[in-house]
Amino acid sequence: MNSLSQVFFTSSRQPHKRAQRLTQSVLAACITFAGSNAYAFNQNACLQTFQGEALEVCKAAIQGNPQARYQLARVYGDAVNSNMVDYEQSFFWHRELSRQVLNENLQDPVYSLALYNTGVMYSDGVGVQQNVKNAVFWFEKAAQRGEPLAMTRLAMIYQSGAPQVKADFKQAQNWLEKAVAKDNAQAKVIMSKWILEGKINKPEIQAIDLLKASAIQKSPQGSFALGNMYATGYKTVIKQDLIEAKKLYSIACSQYMLDACKRYHDIDTTGKILP
Numbered sequence: 001m002n003s004l005s006q007v008f009f010t011s012s013r014q015p016h017k018r019a020q021r022l023t024q025s026v027l028a029a030c031i032t033f034a035g036s037n038a039y040a041f042n043q044n045a046c047l048q049t050f051q052g053e054a055l056e057v058c059k060a061a062i063q064g065n066p067q068a069r070y071q072l073a074r075v076y077g078d079a080v081n082s083n084m085v086d087y088e089q090s091f092f093w094h095r096e097l098s099r100q101v102l103n104e105n106l107q108d109p110v111y112s113l114a115l116y117n118t119g120v121m122y123s124d125g126v127g128v129q130q131n132v133k134n135a136v137f138w139f140e141k142a143a144q145r146g147e148p149l150a151m152t153r154l155a156m157i158y159q160s161g162a163p164q165v166k167a168d169f170k171q172a173q174n175w176l177e178k179a180v181a182k183d184n185a186q187a188k189v190i191m192s193k194w195i196l197e198g199k200i201n202k203p204e205i206q207a208i209d210l211l212k213a214s215a216i217q218k219s220p221q222g223s224f225a226l227g228n229m230y231a232t233g234y235k236t237v238i239k240q241d242l243i244e245a246k247k248l249y250s251i252a253c254s255q256y257m258l259d260a261c262k263r264y265h266d267i268d269t270t271g272k273i274l275p
Contacts (some may be wrong), residue, residue, distance in 0.1 A: 066106055069097040091127030094118045115142035116150045130164035148182035149174045185219035208237055215248060223251040224260045231273050242267050
């Protein structure tokens with residue numbers, strides 16, 4: 001899986017343009033402040049942390065404005081902002097917003113990411129004690145709104161099980177198929193793996209097609225797996241093609257997959273994969 005910052009905010013959709021502008025404004029008006037407590041966040045904390053338009057966004061978040069809460073959740077959870085990262089704050093605002101989304105039935109698609117991110121924080125223990133059962137609750141809420149990232153996380157949790165969450169492969173496959181139908185590249189890679197492992201009774205060629213589709217979407221995992229097949233050949237389905245393997249490794253390497261970089265270098269310098 002990708003690093004936390006990549007997972008946390010990755011989506012096939014980008015936030016609305018106004019949401020992007022507001023986030024940029026908030027960041028531009030930040031004042032370094034390390035002593036705030038997420039569970040006692042109030043107007044004084046806003047005054048100590050922000051200025052200008054960002055201060056107004058902070059006040060609006062406290063008063064219950066969902067878009068403002070979304071901005072604060074992003075600011076505190078974005079690892080790029082080293083002077084502002086505070087995962088407890090980020091979790092606080094994500095959960096506050098997520099509860100509001102359910103209570104007020106807010107339908108803007110951007111809020112599906114808030115539900116998903118709340119699930120991620122519970123699942124990974126970021127800003128809050130790890131609780132996979134709570135993560136499943138929020139992932140399901142996001143998935144029911146059509147968020148493929150949440151569907152994929154549910155598939156992985158139900159496949160292996162977790163504390164207070166019983167393994168249920170039927171549920172796992174169901175959510176994964178929904179994520180694939182939503183064109184999620186990571187879901188395609190996982191589905192391909194499960195087919196090749198014999199967990200799902202589908203033709204191997206379908207697994208290869210899923211990997212190819214994920215590689216077209218520039219998935220590093222999909223590109224690497226498909227590159228491995230072309231590097232050595234795979235049964236009678238894929239003939240060895242080092243040029244194609246090198247191209248696929250390049251895609252994965254460009255996204256910081258070090259094993260792919262090594263194999264690209266091996267082919268480039270020796271014409272084969274070294275141990």
